Amino acid sequence: KNQVEQNPQSLIILEGKNCTLQCNYTVSPFSNLRWYKQDTGRGPVSLTIMTFSENTKSNGRYTATLDADTKQSSLHITASQLSDSASYICVVSVGAGSYQLTFGKGTKLSVIP
Amino acid sequence: EAGVAQSPRYKIIEKRQSVAFWCNPISGHATLYWYQQILGQGPKLLIQFQNNGVVDDSQLPKDRFSAERLKGVDSTLKIQPAKLEDSAVYLCASSPRAGGGQPQHFGDGTRLSIL
Numbered sequence: 001k002n003q004v005e006q007n008p009q010s011l012i013i014l015e016g017k018n019c020t021l022q023c024n025y026t027v028s029p030f031s032n033l034r035w036y037k038q039d040t041g042r043g044p045v046s047l048t049i050m051t052f053s054e055n056t057k058s059n060g061r062y063t064a065t066l067d068a069d070t071k072q073s074s075l076h077i078t079a080s081q082l083s084d085s086a087s088y089i090c091v092v093s094v095g096a097g098s099y100q101l102t103f104g105k106g107t108k109l110s111v112i113p
Numbered sequence: 114e115a116g117v118a119q120s121p122r123y124k125i126i127e128k129r130q131s132v133a134f135w136c137n138p139i140s141g142h143a144t145l146y147w148y149q150q151i152l153g154q155g156p157k158l159l160i161q162f163q164n165n166g167v168v169d170d171s172q173l174p175k176d177r178f179s180a181e182r183l184k185g186v187d188s189t190l191k192i193q194p195a196k197l198e199d200s201a202v203y204l205c206a207s208s209p210r211a212g213g214g215q216p217q218h219f220g221d222g223t224r225l226s227i228l
Contacts, residue, residue: 006156034216043204043219044156085125089155100169101217103155 002027006090012110017080021107023073023090031093035064037074038087038106047075047088048085081087115139119205125226131193134223138186138207144168146179146217147190148204156204162188163211167214192225200227 007022025033032051036044048057048064050073056065061078077084085104094100119135126132138145148156160170161179164184165185173180177196182188192199202222206216 041221041224043206043221045219046216049216091155101158103157105153105155 002094002102004090004092005076006088006104006105006107007059007097009105010108011074013080014081015064015082015111015113019077019080019109020074021088021090021109022063023075024098025071025073025092025102025104027071027092027102029095029096030068030071031095032071033064033066034091034093034101035062036089036091038089039104040086044089046091077109081109085109085111117205117218119203119220121223122221123224123226124147125228127197127228129194132195132225133189133191134203134205134218134225135191136188136205138188138205139218142207142209143185143216144208144211144215145188146208147188148206150171150199150202150204150222157216159190159203160185161211168211171192195225195227198225200225208214 004025012052034049043071047059047062050066051059052088063076066073073088089106090104092102120135120148138166145162147159150156159173160180162182165182180190190224204222206219207216
């Protein structure tokens with residue numbers, strides 16, 4: 001069964017600190033992995049998309065890594081800001097050319113002053 | 114570029130009533146998705162359209178849910194009759210075309226509360 005697990009479920013950090021969110025997946029065959037940011041009351045917004053051959057991708061202060069061998073991904077946030085408070089959802093696409101996406105439950109990040 | 118538009122933003126109804134949601138995807142996007150997101154969960158795909166044809170509706174509770182995209186642009190999702198467990202956010206997303214590498218652009222959703 002295709003599954004995406006995220007850790008931790010929730011995280012509280014001080015403004016300015018760094019943090020790393022984890023994603024483990026059992027999706028097969030793998031096509032690509034995405035990280036989305038979802039602010040409260042808003043729809044998810046894409047941060048990064050990585051294919052099998054990519055092991056790191058950055059978007060400003062967000063850096064995603066992918067280890068396709070261990071089926072793990074991480075999202076690192078540098079110098080956190082209050083506006084980073086949101087849920088971060090890991091999504092894995094199944095199969096080459098497939099539209100099927102498997103969503104994780106998300107990590108709820110709270111950045112406090 | 115205008116984003117995915119959804120309305121209404123909020124809806125409160127009693128169980129057994131009917132409700133409809135509307136979605137206007139990004140202009141030119143051929144693929145449209147409806148998701149259900151229960152509090153604390155990731156989105157779950159309900160139905161996917163490619164232009165005005167259904168690609169996948171395997172997780173749509175067809176006894177009470179229906180969706181259409183008549184002219185390949187706007188779409189409506191209907192629930193009739195609603196149950197308490199339908200309380201969720203209903204998200205619409207669109208992408209230029211189908212395929213695993215296509216980014217999906219989400220609307221802000223309709224939050225449905227069933228009393």
